[in-house]
Amino acid sequence: MCTSIIFSPKDHYFGRNLDLDITFGQQVVITPRNYPFKFRKMPSIGHHYAIIGIALDNNNYPLYFDAANEMGLGMAGLNYPGNATYYKEKEGKDNIASFEFIPWLLGQAANIKEAKKILSTINITDINFSEKMIASPLHWLIADKTGKSIVVETDKDGMHIYDNPIGCLTNNPQFPKQLFNLNNYADVSAATPKNNFSSQIELSDYSRGLGSRNLPGGMDSESRFVRATFNKFNAPISDNEVENVDTYFHILHSVEQQKGLDQTAPDTFEYTIYSDGTNLDKGIFYYTTYTDKQIKVVDMHKENLDADDLIVFDMINKPTFKYQN
Numbered sequence: 001m002c003t004s005i006i007f008s009p010k011d012h013y014f015g016r017n018l019d020l021d022i023t024f025g026q027q028v029v030i031t032p033r034n035y036p037f038k039f040r041k042m043p044s045i046g047h048h049y050a051i052i053g054i055a056l057d058n059n060n061y062p063l064y065f066d067a068a069n070e071m072g073l074g075m076a077g078l079n080y081p082g083n084a085t086y087y088k089e090k091e092g093k094d095n096i097a098s099f100e101f102i103p104w105l106l107g108q109a110a111n112i113k114e115a116k117k118i119l120s121t122i123n124i125t126d127i128n129f130s131e132k133m134i135a136s137p138l139h140w141l142i143a144d145k146t147g148k149s150i151v152v153e154t155d156k157d158g159m160h161i162y163d164n165p166i167g168c169l170t171n172n173p174q175f176p177k178q179l180f181n182l183n184n185y186a187d188v189s190a191a192t193p194k195n196n197f198s199s200q201i202e203l204s205d206y207s208r209g210l211g212s213r214n215l216p217g218g219m220d221s222e223s224r225f226v227r228a229t230f231n232k233f234n235a236p237i238s239d240n241e242v243e244n245v246d247t248y249f250h251i252l253h254s255v256e257q258q259k260g261l262d263q264t265a266p267d268t269f270e271y272t273i274y275s276d277g278t279n280l281d282k283g284i285f286y287y288t289t290y291t292d293k294q295i296k297v298v299d300m301h302k303e304n305l306d307a308d309d310l311i312v313f314d315m316i317n318k319p320t321f322k323y324q325n
């Protein structure tokens with residue numbers, strides 16, 4: 001499972017937890033403006049917005065999991081099994097394979113308004129990247145530096161583009177159902193609850209935190225959707241980049257999956273491989289990994305964004321301890 005959010009305390013931070021039971025050898029990849037993006041059914045784009053994010057560098061082709069461009073538009077693909085449907089090529093449409101969707105949109109759109117325009121002519125096709133790497137069933141959270149976000153789901157009945165009023169996405173079920181489910185948690189609060197149970201019974205607030213007792217704690221996607229949304233909307237807001245980045249990671253880590261809790265096969269467990277976030281206003285990319293919670297930083301503007309070759313950084317995974325004696 002995965003969780004993606006946009007958090008807007010002052011600047012806007014967009015990214016995700018990537019939860020899986022296998023790792024692909026992903027890296028931090030910057031695609032500079034003059035890297036030629038090739039598409040299976042559309043003409044190449046020789047000049048485009050620069051992009052930073054996590055990708056699998058497959059023979060010099062960036063297969064992005066999540067990314068943001070230099071204009072402050074971000075996009076993440078999350079598993080959507082059983083629902084995601086990709087279509088046959090359609091005449092008169094821009095036929096884009098699911099693995100090309102992130103480069104196509106982030107290469108050309110500066111914000112949600114422009115993304116919606118591009119989306120109106122897209123047909124997401126069922127073309128596989130290769131025989132070994134078949135199309136993944138995904139849906140996408142897309143957000144910009146105004147704090148707005150949308151969700152794109154390609155279901156059996158066609159493509160849906162939903163405005164996302166809460167800036168959060170996990171996995172199944174469909175986004176409108178996830179949003180509706182929040183109604184069940186209207187009584188969850190950061191404050192000490194009042195006794196609405198009965199005025200005839202005396203109840204005591206024997207512990208702090210009783211207002212959030214009914215937050216769902218599971219690893220499942222509905223629980224993470226509710227928890228991430230509650231935690232985000234109750235998070236402190238600061239003027240300070242370091243404090244805001246720190247809070248952003250607290251939100252993502254509050255829904256992270258510890259190894260051993262989500263079994264996918266005998267002796268195999270899904271876990272949060274990495275958490276990342278881009279400051280959409282400044283083009284600064286931050287990440288942590290399961291084994292190294294120290295926040296790592298890659299500033300896209302410190303690189304030559306007019307280059308034509310991918311710029312790749314290995315993810316730092318080594319646990320860091322600060323010994324005090």
Ligand SMILES: C[C@H](CCC(=O)NCCS(=O)(=O)O)[C@H]1CC[C@H]2[C@@H]3[C@H](O)C[C@@H]4C[C@H](O)CC[C@]4(C)[C@H]3C[C@H](O)[C@]12C
Nearest residue numbers: 001002019063064065077078079099129133134135136
């Ligand atoms: C599995 C990842 C999503 C994480 C997630 O939602 N996990 C939940 C698993 S589950 O529901 O609980 O089973 C997705 C996100 C981006 C995906 C990758 C990107 O789309 C890039 C390529 C696309 C190729 O078609 C397949 C390999 C791949 C390299 C994808 C592998 C995998 O499907 C990724 C890594």
